[in-house]
Amino acid sequence: MHFDAVDGPSAEIIDGKSIAAIIKSQVAIEIMRMKDAVGKQPCLVIVLVGERDDSHSFVHTKIKACDEVGISSSIVELHADCTEVEVLHVVSNLNKDPSVHGVIVQLPLPEHLDKEKIMDVSNPEKDVDGFHPSNMGCLAIKGREPLFVPCAAKSCIDVLLRSGIEVSGKNVVVIGRSKIVGLPVSLLLQASSHCEFCAFIHQNPQEITLEADIVITDVGVPNMVRGNWLKPGAVVIDTGTNAVKDPNREHGFHLTGDVCFEEAVKVASIITPVPGGLGPVTISTLLSNTLDSAKRAYKFV
Amino acid sequence: MHFDAVDGPSAEIIDGKSIAAIIKSQVAIEIMRMKDAVGKQPCLVIVLVGERDDSHSFVHTKIKACDEVGISSSIVELHADCTEVEVLHVVSNLNKDPSVHGVIVQLPLPEHLDKEKIMDVSNPEKDVDGFHPSNMGCLAIKGREPLFVPCAAKSCIDVLLRSGIEVSGKNVVVIGRSKIVGLPVSLLLQASSHCEFCAFIHQNPQEITLEADIVITDVGVPNMVRGNWLKPGAVVIDTGTNAVKDPNREHGFHLTGDVCFEEAVKVASIITPVPGGLGPVTISTLLSNTLDSAKRAYKFV
Numbered sequence: 158m159h160f161d162a163v164d165g166p167s168a169e170i171i172d173g174k175s176i177a178a179i180i181k182s183q184v185a186i187e188i189m190r191m192k193d194a195v196g197k198q199p200c201l202v203i204v205l206v207g208e209r210d211d212s213h214s215f216v217h218t219k220i221k222a223c224d225e226v227g228i229s230s231s232i233v234e235l236h237a238d239c240t241e242v243e244v245l246h247v248v249s250n251l252n253k254d255p256s257v258h259g260v261i262v263q264l265p266l267p268e269h270l271d272k273e274k275i276m277d278v279s280n281p282e283k284d285v286d287g288f289h290p291s292n293m294g295c296l297a298i299k300g301r302e303p304l305f306v307p308c309a310a311k312s313c314i315d316v317l318l319r320s321g322i323e324v325s326g327k328n329v330v331v332i333g334r335s336k337i338v339g340l341p342v343s344l345l346l347q348a349s350s351h352c353e354f355c356a357f358i359h360q361n362p363q364e365i366t367l368e369a370d371i372v373i374t375d376v377g378v379p380n381m382v383r384g385n386w387l388k389p390g391a392v393v394i395d396t397g398t399n400a401v402k403d404p405n406r407e408h409g410f411h412l413t414g415d416v417c418f419e420e421a422v423k424v425a426s427i428i429t430p431v432p433g434g435l436g437p438v439t440i441s442t443l444l445s446n447t448l449d450s451a452k453r454a455y456k457f458v
Numbered sequence: 459m460h461f462d463a464v465d466g467p468s469a470e471i472i473d474g475k476s477i478a479a480i481i482k483s484q485v486a487i488e489i490m491r492m493k494d495a496v497g498k499q500p501c502l503v504i505v506l507v508g509e510r511d512d513s514h515s516f517v518h519t520k521i522k523a524c525d526e527v528g529i530s531s532s533i534v535e536l537h538a539d540c541t542e543v544e545v546l547h548v549v550s551n552l553n554k555d556p557s558v559h560g561v562i563v564q565l566p567l568p569e570h571l572d573k574e575k576i577m578d579v580s581n582p583e584k585d586v587d588g589f590h591p592s593n594m595g596c597l598a599i600k601g602r603e604p605l606f607v608p609c610a611a612k613s614c615i616d617v618l619l620r621s622g623i624e625v626s627g628k629n630v631v632v633i634g635r636s637k638i639v640g641l642p643v644s645l646l647l648q649a650s651s652h653c654e655f656c657a658f659i660h661q662n663p664q665e666i667t668l669e670a671d672i673v674i675t676d677v678g679v680p681n682m683v684r685g686n687w688l689k690p691g692a693v694v695i696d697t698g699t700n701a702v703k704d705p706n707r708e709h710g711f712h713l714t715g716d717v718c719f720e721e722a723v724k725v726a727s728i729i730t731p732v733p734g735g736l737g738p739v740t741i742s743t744l745l746s747n748t749l750d751s752a753k754r755a756y757k758f759v
Binding site (some may be wrong): 274277288289290291292293294296297298299301334335336340344347442 | 475574578589590591592593594595596597600602635636637645648745
């Protein structure tokens with residue numbers, strides 16, 4: 158924790174971009190090593206249905222990141238009014254293609270498509286998002302190992318470890334239980350017995366967060382976690398990326414986390430900002446998952 | 459809670475056999491209705507590898523229960539030294555047989571067999587034990603529905619509901635996280651948002667259990683949970699079935715739970731005994747899962 162002469166104590170702010178850069182360089186080195194050894198590179202394909210601006214933006218961020226590290230990538234674009242059979246056919250072909258190691262179906266899908274049916278058809282061996290039920294099941298069951306862990310959840314643990322934060326024996330509280338972060342990060346913490354206590358909270362979360370050494374948020378509510386919810390010195394990992402209307406910004410909104418940063422930074426010892434915290438790390442973890450898949454496919458250690 | 463003139467207060471003891479009898483009669487009525495309507499009955503097949511006395515005893519209890527309600531059943535017995543390929547072949551044939559609705563591979567398996575590989579090959583649509591990763595994953599993921607929920611976990615919830623215990627808004631603590639009870643029962647409670655707070659505990663469980671309105675144990679340690687771990691008036695669901703050496707008994711042991719019953723019965727308001735508590739309900743739930751599978755197969759509502 159730092160001390161500012163005017164504003165009092167201030168938490169160390171985790172630089173997600175730096176951590177992401179380190180992960181990317183490690184992935185890039187491994188990919189060069191793989192190319193030299195087996196003459197192959199990892200390949201990620203993203204299935205994008207419809208013309209949502211935000212989805213296009215997310216997909217292009219992923220593609221750009223792939224380019225940076227040497228992962229070949231492509232987008233299969235389908236019209237917003239395509240049939241479910243068409244999507245299933247695309248996914249099924251990608252499942253069978255041995256040159257493809259990671260397949261992502263970009264969410265959300267148009268409402269006429271059965272998201273669950275499409276996810277279930279995906280090959281768990283190419284499920285670099287880690288959302289397939291069988292991968293989530295293996296993550297949940299003690300003694301099993303999933304082929305992939307959801308990127309944002311893996312990033313939370315990674316950020317803690319790379320920031321030198323000891324998890325073992327600590328009170329960790331996870332607020333929210335989406336399949337993207339809350340559920341898998343809780344399962345990771347529980348499975349490894351790294352945390353003394355880890356809970357999903359539905360009501361009165363502040364009663365519990367005040368006891369926590371580490372708070373991980375996954376709620377999608379801007380600034381929900383206030384400074385007075387936190388124990389002084391707590392570690393705060395904020396996975397929220399909430400768009401808040403802001404006429405002063407070019408696109409008419411700014412991104413904010415689940416945590417009221419201005420308050421929390423004065424109470425916490427370490428905190429991830431939004432943007433620039435967990436987001437960049439999560440993209441790098443997707444690259445790392447895709448590399449892992451290619452390594453498995455080519456039995457390259 | 460009752461009051462005994464000599465010993466003080468005493469909890470209501472849940473009669474698992476009575477609850478099991480009610481479930482069985484409901485299953486039997488449904489099976490008769492299905493037979494009349496579509497001329498079919500549910501069928502459960504148990505794959506039993508080796509000659510362990512305890513496994514044989516468990517399997518015969520299940521077969522006897524099937525007979526009682528009108529589920530046809532059979533045992534495929536394999537030698538303890540059979541190959542993995544043989545087991546996979548048996549499971550694979552049962553997966554394909556449309557007259558079979560439930561398949562159980564009795565655990566534990568001999569050590570030379572890869573339990574996980576065999577479980578993963580099982581058809582999730584016939585996974586009446588609910589242990590397949592894809593069923594566990596669907597149980598974990600918010601908004602998904604597994605085809606089957608593990609019998610003991612489903613029985614915990616059923617016992618609470620049938621005993622008129624409101625779960626919503628209560629502090630529920632689950633000790634232990636096996637795939638048989640602790641993990642799925644926690645997921646059930648979390649998924650339905652029925653509980654305010656639900657935790658797996660690794661260290662100092664008594665600090666947490668003392669706050670709990672409902673304690674569910676899944677630890678496999680005889681008498682671990684003492685009376686002074688419980689809040690007065692707590693509800694206690696004991697899923698432990700631990701064999702404790704006892705020269706005074708015919709078989710040289712008696713069964714005991716994870717909870718020190720003699721102490722807990724004086725503190726709790728409601729408690730399940732061992733034996734005669736959750737055990738019989740779990741067997742009935744297996745019958746109910748097998749019926750559900752057959753109903754799904756024949757599209758019988």
